[in-house]
Every structure is written in structure tokens, then in C-alpha cells.
Amino acid sequence: MLGLMQSQPLSISALLRHAARHHGTCEIVSKTVEGDLHRYTWSEAERRCRRLARALQGLGISAGDRVGTLAWNGYRHLEVYYAAPGMAAICHTINPRLHPDDIAYIVNHAGDAVLFAETSFTGLIEAIAPHIAGTVRAVVMMTDPAHMPVLPLPAGMKLLCYDTLIDGSDDDYAWPSFDENTASALCYTSGTTGRPKGVLYSHRSTLLHAYAANLADALALRAIDRVLPVVPMFHVNAWGVPYAAAMSGASLVMPGRHLDGPSLETLMNQERVTVTAGVPTVWMGLLQHLRGSGTRLDTVKRIITGGSACPPLLIEAFGREYGIPVEHAWGMTEISPIGTYNRPKPAHEALDEAGVFQLALKQGRILPGLDMKIVDGEDRELPWDGVAFGDLKIRGPWVTSGYYGDPPGSAVDAGGWFMTGDVATIDPNGMMEITDRSKDVIKSGGEWISSITLENIAVSHPDVVEAAVIAARHPKWDERPLLLVVPKPGATVTPESVLALYEGKVAKWWLPDEILVVDALPHTATGKLQKTALRSTYQDYYLTKLS
Secondary structure (H helix, E strand, C coil): CCCCCCCCCHHHHHHHHHHHHHHHCCCCEECCCCCCCEEEEEEHHHHHHHHHHHHHHHCCCCCCCCCECCCEEEEHHHHHHHHHHHCEEEEEEECCCCCHHHHHHHHHHHCCEEEEEEHHHHHHEEEHHHHHCCCCCCCCCCCCCHHHHCCCCCCEEEEEEEHHHHHHCCCCCCCCCCCCEEEEEEECCCCCCCCCCCCEEEEHHHHHHHHHHHHCCCCCCCCCCEEEEECCCHHHHHHHHHHHHHHHHHHEEECEECCHHHHHHHHHCCCCCCCCEEHHHHHHHHHHHHHHHHHCCCCCCEHHHHHHCCCHHHHHHHHHHHHHEEEEEEHHHHCCEEECCCCCHHHHHHCCCHHHHHHHHEEECCCCCCEEEEEECCEEECCCCCCCCEEEEEECCCCCCCCCCCCCCCEECCCCEEEEEEEEECCCCEEEEEECCCCCEEEECEEEEEEHHHHCCCCCCEEEEEEEEEEEEEEECEEEEEEEEECHHHHCCCCHHHHHHHHHCCCHCHHHHEEEECCCCCCCCCEEEHHHHCCCCCCCHHHHHHC
8 A cells, every 4th residue: 555645756956946935045155267256046046047947948958968067166057957957957067177088088978968168168178179079069158258268169069158048048947847766967986997987866866865964963054054065066966065055045155166275264254154065185275274374264163074084183173273073974976975974972972082083083874864884805794893894885775776878786786785995994883984995905914904094194294284105015015005295385204203103003014114205196186195196106116125
């Protein structure tokens, strides 16, 4: 017997309608590429989204068509976020930091019919246009007529102005109703171990993720919040913040392209930001600016971090010096992206200050609706004792079952479990802690060493701005840790001073055999350390030295 409840499909347009109807005066503030601040409300945004849907129809876009974006966090990008899936098309966000060859591959693999781009990417569009001419039929520059660039495009590929399209369209569009399992958005992984792979979200998965992410023990956004997503909208949907903000009616503050410490501090204070989210490298830059300038964040109540392990220094500094908690989350493109969030449980109430700090370093507990486990090399589940560590698996309604273009179910095992590629522990209270990526863990003499633990200790050095540990091949121990550190500008760092930090914190056999001081470290398109490039350069360092 079925229940007698109304059957209303979960749709992204419902989020936008809710924000416009019930939180219509809450703001969306954007720092534009042109340099000014654009300001309007959720109500005005919904009307412009309907205009954009009409414009997309005029460009021949229909259900299932892919609409690509090369854009920063801003109001025009937000409108594409809602207009394309609202008409049952697919919003395909593209990471502009990828190599142009990868971007062209992604556009063609996705089959983007139209490409929306900021004017800051004019050169990039010109470079890839000949390679996507058989796929993309129009490029829409996200600006007004006064700032339209000169951009030669191949024959048959139109160059259009975003504001002209909006101004020439009516807002009489009615958001249609369709199956909630309809595809809504497409995001590609950064492709560090091969070609980027596409993850295709649905309306249902997006709304379920937004509901779970907005729970009190997760993002917990409120209508009175002013949220600044530093994490780019092209990086797994800005961790779902554009959807969670609409659901709660929170105001959005969009930072555009400038994510340096001074720019963020000015915007946060000027726009009275209360919650912000981004990767640790951004927060390190902001912390250095605050310390150097003597400024503070007047209204920020929480900093959410994810994307990579958060150095203990960040959590301690923001909490102790500025009274702002740094909250750890974990996820990945394939998980929409949030899988866990670090919030305490009743069992943690008796923890002392040191215990609370150690707890904050963990990636947190699973969101309702998902499940996780850790397994050994034989796929046997390991105990939740906080000691055993193994490969992390996850499953749930906002976890991918297969990559775009591959058969459904091809990315999971027979039980529906997705292998994350992370190595983790889970303690008796269900708090998960990433100890490494499976490809980054160091196997020395049959024992495992966590590169993340060694890196976090290294960056606690007062003159170290960044650190990376890789597994370098060794003639006796198979692999040994090699540590590379980047000093702060104008500072001098000695290997001995870094090595002294490890005293009493790790087993002696964990200590890096060598510490190299380098000028810079390579990063991926999403700001993570590019361990593949480091391994390519340094993996034979010990073999060469000891031969």
C-alpha cells in the first residue's frame, strides 16, 4: 500500500521559487570582473533566471542539452546555475584552471551546445575555440555591451552578450515539472590520474544533499546569515552552497576572481559576512594578511574548510587569535560533495581543551542518508576504533553510481559502495579522519606512514608557508618519506629546525629521511598539492643518492 501524500518532484527550480517567494528581499552581492559590486535580491534573481530560460530557448537549448560555464562566483553564474536545470537542461561548470587541452576535451566530451564565459577568459576561449567548433554553437560573454571583447570565433560559432540576451527576453517563463531524477548539473574531476571524468547530478540528489547539508550539525545556514562561498562555483557546485543558501533564504556574497587575503577581508567586513567556506590554502593567505595588517573579521562567526586536510595551525590561530571556529568537512566531486561534517556529540562534552582541539582535526561524522566504512586490502570491514585505518567507502542517494558516458553502476561495487581513494580511520563515535590518499600513503618496510600527519607538523614551523611529503623509493625500506618545504618570503628555513618539530609527536621511523627547502610547490587546478608532479621529480631521490 502506498501513502496518500502529495507527489511533488524535488526540483532545483523549487529552491529558487522558495527563496524568491519567502526570502525575496535577501541579497545577492557580487564582485564583478569589471570591478564593481552588483547587488540585487532573490526575487530579482528569480525573474532574471526566467528571462535567461527564455533566452536559452531562443538559442535552441532544450531538455537534456548541456550548457557550459567558464565563470567565477557571481550573480550571472548563479542565474545559469538555476535557469539551465530549471528548464531540464544541464548546467556544466568547467574549471578554467585546467590545461586548455583538458578544457577542450571536457567541452567536447560533455557535448556543450552553448558556452557561457567571463571576459577574463577571452584568451582561453580564443585558444580552445578551433578545437570545440564542432560542438559549441554559441559563446555568451557574461558582461554588458560596453565591456564586450573582440573575440574571433570559427565560422558557425556565434558570439553573444549576456545582458543583451537577458534584456531582450521576457520573464513570462513558467518553470516546468518533470521527473526528479532528471540530470541537473555536470562537474568533471580535475583529472590528476588521467583524463577528467564527469559526475552527473540529478535534481533529486541535489535537493537531498542541500537538505542534509543544511542540518544543524552541518552547514546550518539560516535566513539571517550572509554567506560567502570562497570555494569556486566550478568546484563541485561550490560545495552546494548556492543551493543551500536558497533553501534557507540566506544572503549570498560572491567574491568573483580575487581570493587573496586583502580582497577577502575587505569584502567580508564590508558586506557583514557571517559564514564562509573554502580550502585551507585560501585561509592560510587570509590569516597571513590579518596578522600582517592587524585587521580582524568583524562579523564572521564560522569558517568552513575542506578540499584537503586542514593544518592544525589554522584551527588554532583563527580560534585563539580571532575567536572564529574553523569547521572541518569532507567530500568529493562524486559525493555532491559533502559526505561528513565535524560537529561534536554528547560523548565529547567531557573533553578538555586539548581533546577538543584534536577532535577538530578530524573530518567528522557522516551526514544522514549516507553510510561509510573502511576496509582492508581484502575488502574486509575494519573496526571503528580510531586506530585501524583502511580504504574509505561510501554510499547514498547523492553518491555517483557511474561516470558520465559510462554505464550506471560501473563506479560502485556489488553492494553499491563507492571507493573514495582516501585512507581513513573511524573512531567509536563515528568520527572519520583522513590519514592519506591511497596513492599518497608511504609504505615503509611493510608499515604505513601518513603523509598528511607529517605535512601538518611541518607547516606549524613559523617560517614555513607550505609543505609536501611524498613516498620516495628506497633500496632497503621500499619507500621512505621525503619532505619538501617552502619558506615564507624573506625567511630562512633549515632542515634541522623543521625536524625538531617532530620530537615526541611521531614514531622515529616516521621521520623524513631528508628535508628539502624549495621555492614553490606545484598545485592542481583546484588548489591541491600536485603530488603526481612531485613524485615524477623526486621519487628516485634516495635511490640516486644512496647508489
